[in-house]
Amino acid sequence: MAEIAQQPGANTGGIDEQKRQKLLELVRGRALARPTDLAEDEVMVWPSLVVVEAVCAVVFLAILTALSVLVNAPLLERANPNQTPNPSKAPWYFLNLQEMLLHMDAGLAGVIIPTLALGGIAAIPYIDRSPLGVGILGTSSKGRKIIALATVFTTVVLVGMVLLEEAIGRGTQFGMGSWLMDTQGAPAWVGSIVISSLIVLGAIFALVVMVKTIYRPTTRELIIALFTGFFITYWVLGFIGTSFRGPEQQLMMPWDLPLVHH
Amino acid sequence: MRREQSLADRITGSSVWRSVVRHGYPDTQRNQALIIASNVFLHIHPVKIKRYATKVTYTFCLGGLSFFMFLVLTMTGVLLMFYYIPSEDQAYQTMQEIEGTVTFGQLMRNMHRWSAQGMVIAVFLHMGRVFYTGSYKPPREFNWVIGVLLLVTTFLLSFTGYLLPWDQLAFWAITVGSEIGGAAPIVGPQVRQLLLGDFQIGQSTLIRFYTLHVIFLPLIAAFLMAVHFWRIRKDGGISGPL
Numbered sequence: 143m144a145e146i147a148q149q150p151g152a153n154t155g156g157i158d159e160q161k162r163q164k165l166l167e168l169v170r171g172r173a174l175a176r177p178t179d180l181a182e183d184e185v186m187v188w189p190s191l192v193v194v195e196a197v198c199a200v201v202f203l204a205i206l207t208a209l210s211v212l213v214n215a216p217l218l219e220r221a222n223p224n225q226t227p228n229p230s231k232a233p234w235y236f237l238n239l240q241e242m243l244l245h246m247d248a249g250l251a252g253v254i255i256p257t258l259a260l261g262g263i264a265a266i267p268y269i270d271r272s273p274l275g276v277g278i279l280g281t282s283s284k285g286r287k288i289i290a291l292a293t294v295f296t297t298v299v300l301v302g303m304v305l306l307e308e309a310i311g312r313g314t315q316f317g318m319g320s321w322l323m324d325t326q327g328a329p330a331w332v333g334s335i336v337i338s339s340l341i342v343l344g345a346i347f348a349l350v351v352m353v354k355t356i357y358r359p360t361t362r363e364l365i366i367a368l369f370t371g372f373f374i375t376y377w378v379l380g381f382i383g384t385s386f387r388g389p390e391q392q393l394m395m396p397w398d399l400p401l402v403h404h
Numbered sequence: 405m406r407r408e409q410s411l412a413d414r415i416t417g418s419s420v421w422r423s424v425v426r427h428g429y430p431d432t433q434r435n436q437a438l439i440i441a442s443n444v445f446l447h448i449h450p451v452k453i454k455r456y457a458t459k460v461t462y463t464f465c466l467g468g469l470s471f472f473m474f475l476v477l478t479m480t481g482v483l484l485m486f487y488y489i490p491s492e493d494q495a496y497q498t499m500q501e502i503e504g505t506v507t508f509g510q511l512m513r514n515m516h517r518w519s520a521q522g523m524v525i526a527v528f529l530h531m532g533r534v535f536y537t538g539s540y541k542p543p544r545e546f547n548w549v550i551g552v553l554l555l556v557t558t559f560l561l562s563f564t565g566y567l568l569p570w571d572q573l574a575f576w577a578i579t580v581g582s583e584i585g586g587a588a589p590i591v592g593p594q595v596r597q598l599l600l601g602d603f604q605i606g607q608s609t610l611i612r613f614y615t616l617h618v619i620f621l622p623l624i625a626a627f628l629m630a631v632h633f634w635r636i637r638k639d640g641g642i643s644g645p646l
């Protein structure tokens with residue numbers, strides 16, 4: 143402790159000035175670390191973070207104000223329970239559910255599948271507990287490839303299934319459900335619930351098998367594939383429901399739609 | 405030699421000013437720490453933060469923007485409440501008044517509408533960002549669950565607000581939406597009855613949606629957000645590379 147006794151500026155004992163100050167504080171009974179002590183990889187929240195937040199908020203508010211000046215919120219004629227518009231559509235963020243509703247049982251499409259999906263999403267951190275890859279988009283380059291593959295796969299399968307069922311007959315489970323009902327005397331729920339569930343599970347299973355075969359994924363990477371499947375399904379089905387479903391929920395091009403939905 | 409006091413110095417040195425703002429101008433590290441720690445709105449933040457946490461390309465401000473839109477929605481929503489009457493007979497008429505005769509009424513309604521749509525998108529994308537950066541991993545598991553509940557709350561807030569204009573778009577969107585909810589196995593009819601308060605959408609539905617929209621769900625959202633933001637700090641701040 144000889145250094146501490148030295149005069150300031152006369153420090154030649156191999157201990158640098160900063161350490162000397164800290165030792166002095168220890169002797170004087172002060173805290174070692176002050177709130178303003180910054181580590182190498184740290185910055186002060188004021189101004190470094192606050193300025194980012196302020197700029198984000200101002201830029202966004204400017205965009206929102208400009209949009210609100212230029213584009214008016216829709217207000218159609220007064221609600222009339224006796225006049226059903228064709229097509230009738232749910233708010234856009236539920237149109238993915240309405241799209242599924244066209245192909246299967248309403249309870250399955252509107253309640254069971256979304257509930258299972260949200261429950262599964264909430265359970266993710268209790269299944270994947272490995273801390274690897276935190277803070278890195280997609281965990282690794284392999285993870286990012288899985289995201290790309292799952293995105294393409296989900297989009298192609300969904301669009302393909304919608305088009306195929308439209309060609310065969312909507313709500314017939316590609317003709318399987320209607321065949322069971324018409325020729326085998328099976329009740330309607332066999333097609334709309336059992337066959338539909340099998341088709342959905344089959345698509346998910348195909349994604350899992352494909353990713354497993356190609357990438358030999360970890361738990362995290364497999365969950366990335368499944369989450370991407372959900373994420374893309376939400377937007378793709380919503381996009382079909384918003385922009386490609388016209389009167390009688392017929393598939394048509396966006397510019398042929400009779401009513402603009404917001 | 406004493407420097408001559410400018411007007412600004414006199415104001416910021418006055419006892420009134422010092423009673424409101426406890427610290428000096430934040431150009432020293434000490435004052436920068438104090439401004440965060442002593443301000444109720446800023447103390448949501450820690451005093452210092454990891455450098456990577458200030459990168460816009462990591463978060464794209466999505467969580468912050470969701471919260472910001474919630475604030476915009478609260479403010480414009482309160483202004484709209486001064487004019488809107490949740491009655492089957494008057495709702496549509498008051499909507500026309502807001503658009504036609506209330507000063508800045510159309511602008512307030514537009515901002516409310518577009519923020520509501522934007523919030524659904526931002527919250528959903530925020531979930532994606534948190535997922536793809538693995539930010540739900542321990543110790544942040546519980547905050548992820550809170551986030552899923554906030555997503556559901558956002559959907560419900562938007563859905564209940566959708567009916568209020570009482571036009572054809574609102575009426576039939578909620579009709580379709582509540583039919584989806586009513587298709588739930590076993591409890592479907594009860595869920596639909598609870599939601600609509602009647603066999604079809606009418607006055608009892610409007611007042612239910614209005615009350616849920618302007619007070620009940622915002623309180624739930626605020627409660628969940630308080631937990632969400634608090635847990636970010638308690639779980640070690642925003643996630644980053646190990």
